[in-house]
Amino acid sequence: MNKTIYLDHAATTAARPEVVEAMLPYFTEKYGNPSSIYDMGAKNKGVITQARETIADSLGTTPENIYFTAGGTESDNWALIATVEGYAGKGNHIITSSIEHHAVLHTCQYLEKRGFEVTYVDVDENGILRLDQLKAAIRPTTILISVMFANNEIGTIQPIKEIGEIAHEHGILFHTDAVQAYCQLPINVDEYHIDMLSASAHKLNGPKGIGFLYIRKGVKIRSFIHGGAQERKRRAGTENVPGIIGFSKAVEIAQATMKERTEKELALRERLISRIYKEVPYVRLNGDHWNRLPNNVNFSFQFIEGESLLIMLDMAGICASSGSACTSGSLDPSHVLLAIGLPHEIAHGSLRLTLGEDNTEEEIDYVVDKIKEIVEHLRGMSPLYED
Amino acid sequence: MNKTIYLDHAATTAARPEVVEAMLPYFTEKYGNPSSIYDMGAKNKGVITQARETIADSLGTTPENIYFTAGGTESDNWALIATVEGYAGKGNHIITSSIEHHAVLHTCQYLEKRGFEVTYVDVDENGILRLDQLKAAIRPTTILISVMFANNEIGTIQPIKEIGEIAHEHGILFHTDAVQAYCQLPINVDEYHIDMLSASAHKLNGPKGIGFLYIRKGVKIRSFIHGGAQERKRRAGTENVPGIIGFSKAVEIAQATMKERTEKELALRERLISRIYKEVPYVRLNGDHWNRLPNNVNFSFQFIEGESLLIMLDMAGICASSGSACTSGSLDPSHVLLAIGLPHEIAHGSLRLTLGEDNTEEEIDYVVDKIKEIVEHLRGMSPLYED
Amino acid sequence: MYSEKVMDHFQNPRNVGEIENPSGVGTVGNAKCGDIMRIYFDIDENQVIRDVKFKTFGCGAAVATSSMATELVKGKTIYEALQVTNKAVMEALDGLPPVKVHCSLLAEEAIHAALWDYCEKQGITIEGLEKPKSDISEEEEEEDY
Amino acid sequence: MYSEKVMDHFQNPRNVGEIENPSGVGTVGNAKCGDIMRIYFDIDENQVIRDVKFKTFGCGAAVATSSMATELVKGKTIYEALQVTNKAVMEALDGLPPVKVHCSLLAEEAIHAALWDYCEKQGITIEGLEKPKSDISEEEEEEDY
Numbered sequence A, B: 001m002n003k004t005i006y007l008d009h010a011a012t013t014a015a016r017p018e019v020v021e022a023m024l025p026y027f028t029e030k031y032g033n034p035s036s037i038y039d040m041g042a043k044n045k046g047v048i049t050q051a052r053e054t055i056a057d058s059l060g061t062t063p064e065n066i067y068f069t070a071g072g073t074e075s076d077n078w079a080l081i082a083t084v085e086g087y088a089g090k091g092n093h094i095i096t097s098s099i100e101h102h103a104v105l106h107t108c109q110y111l112e113k114r115g116f117e118v119t120y121v122d123v124d125e126n127g128i129l130r131l132d133q134l135k136a137a138i139r140p141t142t143i144l145i146s147v148m149f150a151n152n153e154i155g156t157i158q159p160i161k162e163i164g165e166i167a168h169e170h171g172i173l174f175h176t177d178a179v180q181a182y183c184q185l186p187i188n189v190d191e192y193h194i195d196m197l198s199a200s201a202h203k204l205n206g207p208k209g210i211g212f213l214y215i216r217k218g219v220k221i222r223s224f225i226h227g228g229a230q231e232r233k234r235r236a237g238t239e240n241v242p243g244i245i246g247f248s249k250a251v252e253i254a255q256a257t258m259k260e261r262t263e264k265e266l267a268l269r270e271r272l273i274s275r276i277y278k279e280v281p282y283v284r285l286n287g288d289h290w291n292r293l294p295n296n297v298n299f300s301f302q303f304i305e306g307e308s309l310l311i312m313l314d315m316a317g318i319c320a321s322s323g324s325a326c327t328s329g330s331l332d333p334s335h336v337l338l339a340i341g342l343p344h345e346i347a348h349g350s351l352r353l354t355l356g357e358d359n360t361e362e363e364i365d366y367v368v369d370k371i372k373e374i375v376e377h378l379r380g381m382s383p384l385y386e387d
Numbered sequence C, D: 001m002y003s004e005k006v007m008d009h010f011q012n013p014r015n016v017g018e019i020e021n022p023s024g025v026g027t028v029g030n031a032k033c034g035d036i037m038r039i040y041f042d043i044d045e046n047q048v049i050r051d052v053k054f055k056t057f058g059c060g061a062a063v064a065t066s067s068m069a070t071e072l073v074k075g076k077t078i079y080e081a082l083q084v085t086n087k088a089v090m091e092a093l094d095g096l097p098p099v100k101v102h103c104s105l106l107a108e109e110a111i112h113a114a115l116w117d118y119c120e121k122q123g124i125t126i127e128g129l130e131k132p133k134s135d136i137s138e139e140e141e142e143e144d145y
């Protein structure tokens, strides 16, 4: 194989050519500021509204509940910080899970410094939230529950509907970080009692630097980024028109192809999982096998360390990761793998492969062969491995 | 004239073709996440560093002091909110001007709700900060002075160097919102004692949705957007690689052409000002005539109202604004025009024309002719005008 | 942002001007947006509005609603004119954006003010006509989150 | 992120393996990143390192520094080997990224640990050789803002 095999779709994806094409006119010709009075600018307001509609449709809601942001991280920060500021009169307690993305976890830590209290509910050995713990954690002062729709490292899908119902019954706001799940799984915000939902375009073949936060009508969330009157006065800053257009185009395509695409990914995923299981000893599949994103595979290979594995895969033309891309530079093992009970040294030897619709069976077979080879080579060097 | 004459460059600008071209590969081919280990992603880390260098050069500083954001508004929010959180131990007082952009003013109001104290220093009738008031406002608890480099409505350039020196002498941090001034005026952050500086790409023929905050080394500013380890752990979120590339390309061009471009704009500006002054009665030039951005013209036409004027200009193919685009939808007259002492009804009849390098003398002459015609027509309808 | 009808009335406003020695004149404003509208009536002995003129310092919608409102009351009796509400004006203009609804209120109020002035001069009263406010801005509320 | 030399030693590590009945063996780890390095020495009667092997569970830099460190000490006396610092290893590899400096410390410390083991077995002491830590992670600091 001479070409690159990209298996890190959970980190980011290529913008589709149709997406870029849709964006292009908004850079150089239709560049007007949507808040302007003249036609060249004001037209872009309409264009943004259309994009909002496309996205609202994908969630079973209406456009006025969609607010564009600069990405999933900003959406998560907004949902948490501005909500607890808005509802501080009601209480100061937040519930989240121990396996959230850092965009939620670090924001919670920031809020703890500001005097808010946070309970981090555990997950079971497959990464599924312990609902009994969640219920037990609820206090009269609880104002927000934030649990991710699906995990970015191990792909585990949470029982969102149940969580939404629990939150709803207790009159507590429910936010979900759906950055990994959006456009991979069907989502209906009303059915699941979701009050706020974060998403990011670059995870679904849209451009980087654009995301949205769904906010149910009636939620008294404050602004997080203060300034001009954009986004119904809730999110200031000149609108990223090309980004918004690109996002909605990506959503349009991703929604239309969801069924077919995820079926294909699922088949590849299962081929990958079963071959690795059969052909490589001392491995562990992390995350729930079936309650899992169709494109996610996460294995721990005992006795070897992740970075070495990744570099050798890269040399074989395979792009993969050990978990979240955003934590590279940190030496700590993944908090997600520790939370599902892996010991340190095994957490260090994990490999995340996330599929996209362009991956082929042939690629998967090549990848499995390479993994076998590399794992064997690295184990030969490992002081922990005695065969 | 059949084509559109764009005279709203302070609201936003078209991305240059070279900028879009530079961005394109990063959407579809070089789309890797810069935090990844594999080459396809890791290379983008280097590419971002290069962009940071280009921008650092333009300010006379080094790349590690440049942090990318989603735009000028986020930069302003970050500079204010995270600084005062970081220095809350030292005091709780902020000084700013009464003519800041809403990105600063509304953030100050937000901070006031959180218990911080803000002094809004007045400006004189030309919009220049009253330095004596600034000095008098300083308290032992003052932790931050934030004054914009040049105003977005009336183009007035502030005595930034003097303000920087005052801040420096008192050991107070100095932030400047340079969204309008950056790449229009030469800026050296050390010479001016600037500790933080905000800029936005779309104001200088770069893409929308990308900006930066310069933070002097040593300033203990916290994160504003919490999450992954990007931007040296200070600004989380997957990097907007195409946006960053487009921004640095735009800066490269804007810096290279600054002298020539602003000289041309200056000549057009003066032609516009002198013709309007001579040919239209009851007008007032808002802002300091000479301490002013080379591309800014702001006139008040007595007895007429801004929106009508703008719509009629639009019908004549001329894109203009009455002030800040971000406040459209609000009925209040501009806080900037009120701050320089204009009465309500005159503040309502103001017109901002902001030039770009592609505007021509012919266009300017056409615009003046149209303004004369329209102003006359609207005055004929005005109950305030008795000729 | 505006309908074609609004743009038409904005570009070619009907009944712009003043009436010398009017039967009634009314001026109202909105302190918030700073806009001002003045309507002049020439009313004949049968209480029919023979002529109407306006002057407006205001936004596009203010001009268009002035124009349309004067069209709607022209040739009507003062009782019929009282029935011309801002809703009727907006409908006749194919609608206005939400932030511009107050501009049509300005037109309704200006008609009332001119009618009131006429009644005062004539020493008559019209049932349902209350003393108009000269500033309508208190009536509005802004959408709040 | 890594230099060509690092990549070369990572891809083709020298001296991988074990030595049976080694003259000295040292194992050190870094609890923080979880990495572990073990070095085996075969030292002759003249205190010359005749052979050296290593096993490493760790990142690319850990593998490369193990490889380079073993190359640098091979054929040297134990006194010379003691002079092989992590700086020397990094220089020989054309540098390491800042977050990877600690990996080279692991190599230095593993050499010291193996020398210490040798000395204990021989009942000798080498001036300047202190009892090595088995976990080097305490030494590091993270850049903080």
Ligand SMILES: Cc1ncc(COP(=O)(O)O)c(C=O)c1O
Pocket: A010, A070, A071, A072, A073, A074, A076, A101, A103, A148, A150, A151, A152, A177, A178, A179, A180, A200, A201, A202, A211, A326, B236, B237, B238, B239
């Ligand atoms: C679950 C989850 N939440 C949030 C984010 C942050 O999104 P972004 O990097 O686009 O800001 C990511 C990906 O990076 C993610 O996987």
Ligand SMILES: Cc1ncc(COP(=O)(O)O)c(C=O)c1O
Pocket: A236, A237, A238, A239, B010, B070, B071, B072, B073, B074, B076, B101, B103, B148, B150, B151, B152, B177, B178, B179, B180, B200, B201, B202, B211, B326
């Ligand atoms: C002076 C000033 N500050 C801040 C901003 C906000 O920048 P952005 O809209 O790119 O976030 C603008 C322009 O909108 C501005 O003119």
Ligand code: FES
Pocket: B331, C030, C033, C034, C035, C058, C059, C060, C061, C062, C100, C102, C103, C106
């Ligand atoms: S905005 Fe006040 S009359 Fe239209």
Ligand code: FES
Pocket: A331, D030, D033, D034, D035, D058, D059, D060, D061, D062, D100, D102, D103, D106
């Ligand atoms: S990261 Fe620990 S040895 Fe390299």
